[in-house]
Amino acid sequence: MPKEHRKRGKKKKPEPEWQPPVQQSAPEPEPVPEKPEPSWIVPGSKDTEDEPNPEAPYGFVDADVKAYFRTVDIQIRDWQENAVEAAASDESDPNEERRMFFVAALTEMAGKEKQLATDPDCSLILERMSYSMDDFVRRVFVDSLIGSYDVLVKHRFASHVCQTLFAVAKQTVAREKRGNLPAIPESSDKGELRTLTELIQDVCEELFPVFASLVMDPFASHVIRALLLLLSPTSVLSDETAQNAMRSKKSAAWKSKQGPLKSLFKEGSNGGAQVIDAPPESFTRAARKFVEVMRSELDHNETRALAADKVASPTLQMLLAVEADQQMTEDPDSLMDRVLVGLITSSRDDPAGIHPMSDYLNTLLRDPTSSHLLETIVTRCPEPAFRILWTTYLKGNLPRIASHPVANFVLAKALERASVEQLAEACGELQNAWGKMIQASRTGVLRAAIDRAATLKACGAEITEAIFAAIQTKAVEDRDMLVPCLLRLQTCQVGLLLSQVATAKATEGAADNTESHKRQDTSANQPTVQGAVLLQSLLRLHDPHNQAVIASLNSMSIEEILPMAHHPVSSRVLDALLESGTVPAKVKRQFVLSFIGNYHLLVDDRIGSRVGDRCWAFSDTYLKEKIARSLISQEQFLAASYFGKFFARNLNLYLLQRRPDEWRTMQSARSRPEPDKASAANAQPVGPIPGKEQKKRKRDASGDEIDVLFSSAIGKKVKKAALVDATELDTKGSSSASKGAILNDLADVMGAIRAAPAEKRKGGRSS
Known part of the structure; x- marks a missing residue:
């Protein structure tokens, strides 16, 4: 390549390397004064890593331990579901293997109770194991959780463990009250183990400072109700109320899907089920202190606000029941007086004065949540306060309250403790409203009025007229339709129309037996539970006020009685006829005789066989012989019937046909009540009776081969x-x-x- 020619001229200086421009520092702004933060803002802690996890406040369960307890749960459920087969087996001691397995699980549980209780999977396993623990193990388990109950009762899963512990503790407390204490192994490294009664007191002392906040906690409220039920078992009216107080419908449905929750061992291995007839004095004092803590922690408005709260209202109901049991309702500033807006105080100071109506109580009367609270108040408030409640809030508005979908339950509770004058006022005021109740299927007020009339033995005529007004009978002949119409909650006109339609269909299309026609007939004439309950209550009225139902039953044909006896709902009416103490014996005897010739059709059914057994149990020897002789020709039919063969065993037709005298003697001996074994042993003389010839001792059967x-x-x-x-x-x-x-x-x-x-x-x- 040719050499490059140089250009003439001045030499250019090398350009300097690029450097970033120097920025001039801007003047510092003037400091802005900081605004003070609101008082409700709490700065977060810097040591967030050291804070416990709210889901697992005592740490997580190791994976191997959790897997072990899953196998324990599977084995326990298998034993509980196959309890019948295990009981029928020939094992010498089926509890021995289970006890060894259970002891191994308890040994693995030691020291990990709090972690297992807060675990989502293991908490249910602890609940299942709580039913199988003996008294000593329960005391150890409750003692291991002492000091942590204020945290555990608010935990989503541990709260159910605490609730189950309080539910099963009543058996141990009952045995401790009777002095039945288990033997405790002596050890020098451990302290003295207190009784479960003392441990429950310590749990209450631990929960007293935070009790007001626990009432409104969604997880702790049901635990508090279980604890109050343990401290004061008489604060609930029935077992059904106790179950509703313990768990919600959703929680009870979920628990029912978890398999049987019961003791793993046979009955008697744990001392048997015990019931607290009367709680210990320490429990009564603890329940009283819970009420006092509630009074001191909340004011009047806060107490009244709990009535409409879905979480706190059931707990407030139990506190009001405890307050009534402790006779604290008439104290100044009581919880019930707060909810009633000072009604108890004013009734005590001025019983005859005029008391203004409160809008708050009118709201409670019609609210779906707080109406349950008002039912408790109506049931347990003092008598002067109840009279004011009746006069101010109920009297004059009974038709509207009885037809209200919520308030009618409160009125039914009020009628259960009404006096004769109040019951007469209610019957007169509701005279034109009974028919609307029947058509709306709201029969609670009518049933409560009938039961109260039977208890007071008064207002029977008014109740009878109310029943005929409810089915709207216009003529005397229509009164025979009382049982069919009231059983189906129909008016007399509707009942007559349906019976005519059914008769027309039977005559027209006797050959048409399709399933569609059968379904239409059964759906149109299906008995209702409300109607059956009303008829049972009417049969408990005193004579002659129950004769309306009896006359209606006597007017029915055997073709109408048999379907009624075969239905699981309407058959209860026939049972009440035979069991009621107010129905004359002559009427019962006539009812039993009405089935003569049709007993084989009556007992050829699952429900009808039970009605037949009740008829047989009521009959005397003469009536039994008539029934049995009417069934001799149907002996083969009874033997071939799946349900009738059980009824045929009581007849013993083979003996009746060949030795009737011996059959009568046998039936007389069976119908005679058996004497008490203890009284028979005391009445039997030990030595020979003087002045009476002694019978010779029978020869030993082994003497002659x-x-x-x-x-x-x-x-x-x-x-x-x-x-x-x-x-x-x-x-x-x-x-x-x-x-x-x-x-x-x-x-x-x-x-x-x-x-x-x-x-x-x-x-x-x-x-």
């Missing part, structure tokens, strides 16, 4: 029922003339054998 062989051979061929009944009659000391033909025949045969020559017995069969 021929008698033993003969009796063993004959016993396999003779009817078992007849032989057992005759033997029972002999042991009960009946006369020799009534021993029966079987024993007489046996005596004759055995006497002939003894009289035979000895050589014939040895030589075998004679020619």
Whole structure:
């Protein structure tokens, strides 16, 4: 390449390297004064890593430990579900293997109780194991959680463990009250183990400072209710109320899907189930202190605000019940007086004065949540306060309250404690509203009025007229339709129309037996539970006020009674007819005789066989013989019936046809009440009675070999029922003339054998 020619001129200086421009520093702004933060803002802690996890405040459970307890849960559920097969097995001690397995699980649980209680999977396993713990283990378990109950009762999963502990603790507390304490192994490294009664007191002392906040906590409120139920078992009216107070419907439905929660061991291995007849004095004082803490921590407005809260309202109901049991409702500034807006105080100071109506109580009356609270108040408030409640809030508005979908329950509770004057006022005021209640299927007020009339033995005529007004009978002949119409909650006109339609269909399309027609008929004439309950209450009224139901039943044909006896709802009415103490015996006897000739059709059903058993149990010997003789021709039908064969066992038709005298004696002996064993032992003399000839002692059966062989051979061929009944009659000391033909025949045969020559017995069969 040619050389590059240089250009002439001045040499250019090398350009300097690029450097970033120097920025001039801007003047510092003037400091702005900081505004003070609001008082409700709490700065977060810098040591957030050291704070416990709210889901696991005591740490997480190790994976291996959790896997072990899952196997424990599977094994326990398997044993509980197969409890019937295990009981029928031939094991000598089925509890021994389970006890060893359970002890191993308890050993693994030691020291990890709090972690397991807060774990989502293991908490349910602890609940299942709590039912199988004996008294000593329960005391150890409750003691291991002492000091942490204020945290555990607010935990989502541990709260259910605490609730189950308080539920099963009543058995241990009942045994401790009776002095039945388990033996405790002595050890020098551990302190003294307190009783469960003392431990429950410590739990209450731990919860007293935070009790007001626990009432409104969604997880702790049900634990508080379980604890109050343990401290004051008389604060609830029934077992159903106790179950509703313990768990919500959603929680109860979830728990029912977790398999059986019961003791793993057989009954009797843990001392048996015990019930606290009366709580200890320390429990009564603790329940009283809970009410006092509630009074001191909350003011009037806060207490009234709990009534409409879905979480706190059930707990407030139990506190009001405890307050009523402790006779604290009439104290100044009581919880019930706060909810009633000072009504108890004003009724005590001025009983005859005029009390203004409160809008707050009117709201409680119609609110779905707080109406339950008002039911408790109406049931347990003092009598002067109840009279003011009746006069101010109920009287004059009974038709509107009775037709309200929520307030009618409060009125029904009020009628359960109404006086004769108040019940008469209610019947007169609701005279034109009974029909609307029947059409709306709101029969709680009517049922409460009938039950109260039966209790007070008053206002029977008013109640009877109310029933006829409810079904709208216009003529006397229509009163025979009382049972069909009231059972289906229909008016008399609707009932007559449906019966005419059914009769027309039966006559027109007798051959048309399609399933669609059957479904329409059954759906249109289906008995209702409300109607059956009303008829049962009417049968408990005193004579002659219950004659309306009896006359309606007598007017029904056997073709109408049999479907009624076969239905699981309407059959309860027939049971009440036989069980009611106010129904005359003549009416019951006539009812039993009405089935003569149709008993085989009655008992050929699952429900009808139970009605037949009740008729048989009510009958005397003469009536039983009439029933049995009417079924002799249907013996084969009963033997082929799945349900009728059980009823046929009571008849013993074979013995009736061959030895009727012995059959009557046997039925008389069965219907006679059995004497008490303790009284019979005390009444039986120990020594010989002076002045009375003693019977000779029977010869020992083992003395004669021929008698033993003969009796063993004959016993396999003779009817078992007849032989057992005759033997029972002999042991009960009946006369020799009534021993029966079987024993007489046996005596004759055995006497002939003894009289035979000895050589014939040895030589075998004679020619």
